[in-house]
Amino acid sequence: MDKSPDSHSDSELKSLLDELARSSRILRVFSHMDQTDPEVSNASHHVLKTLKSREPTHAADLAQVLGIGTAAMSRHLAELEQSGLVDRRPSQIDARRHVLWVTEAGCERLEFRDRLRLERMRQVLPDWDSSRMASVAHALGELNDTMIRGIQSQRADQFGTEQSTTGNNAENTDLG
Incomplete structure (x- = not known):
């Protein structure tokens, strides 16, 4: 079951952002x-x-x-x-x-x-087995796709225009 955006605790979101910054x-x-x-x-x-x-x-x-x-x-x-x-x-x-x-x-x-x-x-x-590696890659892919969609939505709202969706940007975009 998906949580609403407001149900994520500040500490959960902060931890995720800190780990993403560390990964970067x-x-x-x-x-x-x-x-x-x-x-x-x-x-x-x-x-x-x-x-x-x-x-x-x-x-x-x-x-x-x-x-x-x-x-x-x-x-x-x-x-x-x-x-x-x-x-x-x-x-x-x-x-x-x-x-x-x-x-x-x-x-x-x-x-x-x-x-x-x-x-x-x-x-x-x-020491990482194939299953663990695939699981992490899948989770990161989902996170990246979700973040890209959120960025595109916020940009569209900010500029009042639809962002281009040529190709599958959620899979091919790197904003980092």
């Missing part, structure tokens, strides 16, 4: 351990990974999915293009826009970094 910091440290390429920041790597899952796409669409501004997206894309990891091609539908693709070098970089992270996680979680 730990993930940031974990991510910096992977920093094998000084030319590409961790944030730009996340843009690259998101682009790969949504390609081909436009910069503005990618920025919206990631919840970042177009100026920040431009900086990330410039870094990725300069490193040869992303290619920009004219759109066949609208000549004023460009479509983004991950290059072969970008795909190789993603595969390398994913293997590195998987191995690091295996080393960190040797």
Whole structure:
């Protein structure tokens, strides 16, 4: 049975927020351990990974999915293009826009970094069984989806507009 929003105690919500903040910091440290390429920041790597899952796409669409501004997206894309990891091609539908693709070098970089992270996680979680890992992943997925829907709803209320729901943003959005 679902609780109403008012029935959650302040201490329950505070504990959840504290653990999420702690997880965010730990993930940031974990991510910096992977920093094998000084030319590409961790944030730009996340843009690259998101682009790969949504390609081909436009910069503005990618920025919206990631919840970042177009100026920040431009900086990330410039870094990725300069490193040869992303290619920009004219759109066949609208000549004023460009479509983004991950290059072969970008795909190789993603595969390398994913293997590195998987191995690091295996080393960190040797005592976790598959059931426990699946349960935690499922709970985090539900929490992320719920939080994204809440954020989108609050933004829609704040700006008086419906937020774009292109694709399944609840599954593909990272606002962190």
